[in-house]
Amino acid sequence: MTGSVARCALAGALALALAACAGGADQPAPGEGGDGVRGPITVFAAASLTEAFTRLGDEFEAAHPGTTVTFSFAGSSALATQVNQGAPAAAFAAASPATMRTVTDAGNAADAPVTFARNQLVIAVPKGNPRGVAGLADLTRPGAKVALCAEQVPCGAAARTALDAAGVPLTPVTLEPDVKGALAKVRLGEVDAALVYRTDVTAAAAEVDAVEFPESAGAVNEYPIVVLRRAANPAAARAFVGYVLSDRGRAALAAAGFQPPRA
Incomplete structure (x- = not known):
């Protein structure tokens, strides 16, 4: 060299x-x-x-x-x-x-x-936020479908940290192998929301919106x-x-x- x-x-x-x-x-x-x-x-x-x-x-x-x-x-x-x-x-x-x-x-x-x-987590929702999600607690509403990353993946571990800090007992309908998989569920209309990184919503801004939540500050990767x-x-x-x-x-x-x- x-x-x-x-x-x-x-x-x-x-x-x-x-x-x-x-x-x-x-x-x-x-x-x-x-x-x-x-x-x-x-x-x-x-x-x-x-x-x-x-x-x-x-x-x-x-x-x-x-x-x-x-x-x-x-x-x-x-x-x-x-x-x-x-x-x-x-x-x-x-x-x-x-x-x-x-x-x-x-x-x-x-x-x-x-x-x-x-990188920091946000709640990804379909464009226009049709279910009016304002924070983590809204993800436990009856009928709400939420995607998370699997907990062995960093975005899943961060999501679990944030949910525990908020005291939100969320049960996702799917656990994805990476953050792009979780976001894809929102983009395809298969779930109402997903916990993903802010950067991923930025890259898909034409299709999804980001909902910020305070607990994400304690789960920065x-x-x-x-x-x-x-x-x-x-x-x-x-x-x-x-x-x-x-x-x-x-x-x-x-x-x-x-x-x-x-x-």
Whole structure:
């Protein structure tokens, strides 16, 4: 590897290197500008990152001619299991630190994970909110049909935390394997509401509305990202992680509705 970001990556301190090497918003993104990064990488990422990471992948490829980024989007817990079973992924972005720990505890991370974003739950309802949902308690009305993520998935764990904090004994009609599955139930008219991330409603704003609820403030999910030990192209993987953590990456995530990591 050559170039400033490559040298920083070899120093083994990605988070500090980004602050030292990335520069301001008007500087090239990490790894950009003749650093020799080439080749394909596969990135495993939480389903809620679909829109933001697809955009970042296109931008990364444009900034690094000769690279190809392939994404696998799914529930974080399913992706972590695949990583630990030897799936050929170069980097992993999870929707919770707990999910990431299953990968790091198994020794499958090449570096220490870095938190790059946060996300908060909302109640997704059909456009116009026909049932007049105003909060979690309304989801227990007679006849109300609600979709949740399965509790082993970060969005499901966050939903359970919020429901318990509100003292709402909600029984969903379906438990979905990831947040996109829960949102799809609303979009298809199969349920009246779903607890999903704010970013997912932002991406589907033409079809659904978001109802904010105060208990979500106590169930905010942090999103960590890491280069994986078995990465076949670690230079490109580190460059992609650097791009996510760069000013341009933060701007794309903010545009998708993600909150910045805690200072």
